[in-house]
Amino acid sequence: MSKIEKKKLTELGYNFIPxxxxxNGDEYIYRNRQFRSTHAFRQLTxxxxxxxxxxxxxxxxWxxxxxxxxxxxxxxxxxxxxxxxxxGDMDEVYLDFRDLRLPCGIYNSTVLSCDFGDCxxxxxxxxxxxxxVGNEVMLANISEMETSSSAKFGNGMLKKGDVEERRIRLELCNENGGRSVLPFDGMQAGDVFLWSRYRDDHALQGQFQQMAEAHFCVEHGYYSExxxxxxxxxxxxxxxVKIGSDAxxxxxxKLKNLTINSSAESFTQIGEGCELVNGIIGYGCRIFYGVxxxxFILSSNSQxxxxxxLINSFLGDNSTISCCEVLNSLIFPAHEQHHNNSFLCAAVVKGQSNMAAGATVGSNHNSRAADGEIVAGRGxxxxxxVSLKHxxxxxxxxxxxxxxFLHELDIKFPFCLVSNEVDTNRLAILPGYWFLYNMYALMRNTSKFQSRDKxxxxNQYIEYDVLAPDTINEMFDALHEIEGAVGKAFAPEGTASEAWPLMGRQLLLSKEPLPAQPVLLDNVEFSxxxxxxxxxxxxxxxxxxMIRYYASLELIQFLDTSASLDAFWAAIRGTAGGREQFENIGGQLVPRVKLDALLDQVRAGEVSAxxxxxxxxxxxxxxxxxDRFVHALHAMADIEGLALTDWHAAFLRELLVDAVETKRWICAEIESARAKDYQNKFKQMVYESYAEMEEVVGKLADNDFINKEKVALKNFETTIERLLNKL
Structure with missing residues (x-):
């Protein structure tokens, strides 16, 4: 039954803090800190x-x-x-916002212990x-606005007297709560990723929790803002709720237990029919129509x-979710999910991703317990x-x-196409599909995501380029997988498995056609x-x-900005170490050695916030x-099998010439991939004429992305010519 208490009417508006x-007997200690008015207040006459x-x-x-x-x-x-x-100060004015015009003042309202700014x-x-309440705020037709003395505004804190069961946790990446974290205002995708990993490292986990709790004040008495x-x-x-300016x-x-960040430069909007509970909303977000x-945490400039x-989930910057359901997931920046029957559950999705209609990346009901996970790289x-199994x-x-896809998958090939061949009951993997067949969509990603970064x-360098240390390292791993599979497929019977990669490499680099028999992969599907x-x-x-091209681009940029050729060679040959592993933490790529050093400092308490x-x-x-430049140098050294100390001018000239040829090929493939849409008769059949199709979808010759790529190619050719003359 409902517990309704009777108290003296004279106490209404007082005794906010138990x-x-x-x-020190002061129930307004935090209220006075929050109300930052500089006016001198007086009592009424x-x-x-x-x-x-x-x-x-x-x-x-009175x-x-x-x-x-x-x-x-x-x-x-x-x-x-x-x-x-x-x-605060009043004036004989009205406030006008999008045709809502309200006289300044307080009308037809009930107010308990509140502070109001000017006008x-x-x-x-x-x-x-x-x-x-701040200055020039407009409040109209609101049923209920209230604050509890133990308000937490979406943060995962406990106030004095709270029990642990009242703490808000985000149960991310796994439905069983085994990777849960404490949300706090200002939390970034990288924080969530690091905290949700290393679960067997109790010292590190303890430090992470202490660092989060240091954000919070455990005292009662904060007002909503x-x-x-x-x-x-x-x-x-x-x-x-704690609401920023210009929201x-x-x-x-319903809005309950929330921090809603907003500013004049990056204002947040929340629209009709929404119900938001226990969350933190970043700057510049848009939330509309029955959400x-x-x-949850919704990062800046997301929708x-x-x-x-969105339940028990973190959504990174510059992302959009429409109509869909997302549960227990950690999603890095630039995620797109637009369709009503898309379902994403218990996953780490590392950004620049897209969920198509009907995709079901979830439902642990096909396993013995709700404890499965999916981890997906960028893109x-x-x-x-598509339905996938954890x-x-x-x-x-x-x-x-x-x-x-009825079985667990471990896909190690970046830029690949994964197909379920129902008629043959086989799984088919086509590595490098995007480069071979859809260069237009792939290369448009970089500029698309950069333009959407609002x-x-x-404060963080989010890597949007498809060719970056993470994808390059994955390509190296994929090369080894392909070499081993080809070597195994065509090696004479009795050949030791250690010899398969070398044999495969020789076959793949030879001019002779491979034998006409399937090449099979191991450890890809649990079936x-x-x-x-x-x-x-x-x-x-x-x-x-593409590895050579990635490395060449870095070399070309460095050569073009070097003070002299001698300085260029000194920098190249003086670069020590090898090709490093990089970790994607919230869309930011970090050398693994630097990340490990930070984690050691956290464990030791040297980094405590x-x-x-x-x-x-x-x-x-x-x-x-x-760091990316150094990685590119070692990537080139690895793919060419030539140590940095052995590089010479002729080798560099070869790289420059090869780079411009690859750039021309990429530009041609971009246009060719898009041109297929104009040449497909089945695409043309819904139009009365080719001219009508061009009127509806635009002319290929007017394609902005293709034309920009052509201009970029000409500039690149000019740069290469200048650098070749420099050599």
């Missing part, structure tokens, strides 16, 4: 009280209503006040308890729309009506063809059926070509281009 948690009463206002204690010398009692009408209320317009707020120039209208329930909230069903989100459901793309792992830019404060490697030689050679971790992210971002 007596056991008062500090008898004449002002008389005028307020004439305007049908009521106060339980002596606790505090105003400035710019108080206009005629702008307070038909309202009730309980507890201490402070009202606020509060209309028809039926119940408003313990809020600090509404920042300057924010507008809230036609909303039902708002409880325990726009309309038609919301349901519970226990939830059209009935999206993950499950196609129409546990599975996918290399970067894996494209999965429509179908039901962060005002780009007894065959897994076929499609086009092994074409895949192998295109991987090698998440702010210090974030500062390390910034340092890594500043160093990243140099």
């Amino acid at each position: 007596e056991a948690y008062l500090q 008898d004449a002002e009280i008389k005028r307020l009463l004439q305007n049908d206002n009521f106060a339980s204690n 002596q606790d209503i505090w105003v400035t010398d710019r108080f206009l009692p005629e702008q307070i009408q038909n309202s009730k006040f309980y507890g201490m209320v402070r009202i 606020v317009a509060v209309h028809n707020v039926r119940y408003m308890s313990h809020f600090v 509404i920042g300057d120039r924010s507008v809230i209208k036609n909303t039902h329930t708002i409880k325990d 726009y909230i309309k038609g919301v069903n 349901k989100a519970v226990r 939830l729309k059209y009935g999206a459901r 993950f793309w499950p196609g129409l009506c 546990n599975s792992r996918f290399a970067s830019y894996t494209l999965i063809v429509k179908g039901d 962060r005002k404060f780009k 007894k059926r065959k897994v076929v490697l499609v086009k092994p030689r074409e895949s192998y050679l295109v991987y090698r070509r 998440w702010q210090d971790v974030h500062e390390r992210y910034h340092v890594w971002s500043r160093d990243y281009l140099q």
